[in-house]
Amino acid sequence: MGTKQASILLGISRQRLLVLLAQGRVKGAKKNGRFWEIPVNQSGMPRIIPARRGPKGIWRKQQSTKPKMIHVNQSKIKGNFGKPPEQLEPVLSVKDGNRNDYGYDLYIPGPCYIVYRPYEPADCGAHLWINTYDPVQFIDTQFNPATARQPSKQIYI
Structure with a gap:
């Protein structure tokens, strides 16, 4: 999936997701030319690797059931x-x-x-x-x- 869909699923801005991608904190994400390819786990969500310092991340851990x-x-x-x-x-x-x-x-x-x-x-x-x-x-x-x-x-x- 791309960055736009992943940011909507995670409940964070696209810019924040790009920062996480640049830091290598999205598990299995690969850059294909100008675009990112972001894999999803069994629950249909991208997996974010938590940081060791600073505040806890505010991204969604699982997909919301209904908007x-x-x-x-x-x-x-x-x-x-x-x-x-x-x-x-x-x-x-x-x-x-x-x-x-x-x-x-x-x-x-x-x-x-x-x-x-x-x-x-x-x-x-x-x-x-x-x-x-x-x-x-x-x-x-x-x-x-x-x-x-x-x-x-x-x-x-």
Whole structure:
């Protein structure tokens, strides 16, 4: 596997994984030209050799069973159209197992990936969502238009 997939599985940044590779701490990893080939063990995870000094590593020892699903609820966005700010419903939901949390602003600290499955929707009916194995944090769960942050500049992609 490559560095991008391995960093997502381990729950660390790609840059940190490259440092571990340069130090020779990823067991069995070999460089093939410009790219790294990283083997996985029986549990489907790359094996990191712990260092002898310093703090204990924070990488994931085993693969997470199910990622957190971040869903932007399109029907709530449409339902909020024309409502006054105090009546707006939260449009972001984080589904983690049986738990479902709602909010307006969300911070994803680690790696994540966007999934689009038009022919295999999620249980909630979503065709597009974001998956992450890292903990996520709601910044705003009670919408307050007076304290809502305005973007400094708009970027169009």
